[in-house]
Amino acid sequence: MTDRLGTFLALLLFIIITTFACNDNSTGSTRPPDCLYNLNNLEGITRTTPEGEILEEDPRDWCPTDQPHTEYGFTPAWPNPSSAIITFEFSLPVDGSTSLVIVDSTCTIVKTLVDRNSQAGSHRIEWNGTNGSGEIVPNGVYRCFLEIDEFSCSGDVQISHAR
Secondary structure, three states: OHHHHHHHHHHHHHHHHHHHHHOOOOOOOOOOOOHHHHHHOOOOOOEEOOOOOEEEOOOOOOEOOOOOOOOOEEEEEEOEOEOOOEEEEEEEOOOEEEEEEEEOOOOOEEEEEEEEEEOOEEEEEEEOOEOOOOOEOOOEEEEEEEEEOOEEEEEEEEEOOOO
């Protein structure tokens, strides 16, 4: 009886430990999936004008609709870098569950811009450089994650508030 109780308690402890270890927020509500992998590949930003014209492109960023592998699109944000409002544009061929979040260098979600079902077509969203509490975020590079059903894409924006 004592051996069974010991085995049961050891198994229970193992389940509790692995549950907490696997819920380290890397895929929970405070971090998007694959966030740490994507941030480790952070090397630059796609620089754009206030009108959205690309000045310098980071090929690892964004997912333009003219790429043959997808009907979904997440075009470079503009202006980038920015000291004020940044505009995001994404498109989807069919209605879908959509999430657009901004994360900081620790993969913590700074702000959720979209969390809803979106209709097919193009969508524009503006971010004023504030966090979920309405406070201005510090200067730095932030990663934007777009997820639409099974599709996902990310890109980087640089915030440079005037001091």
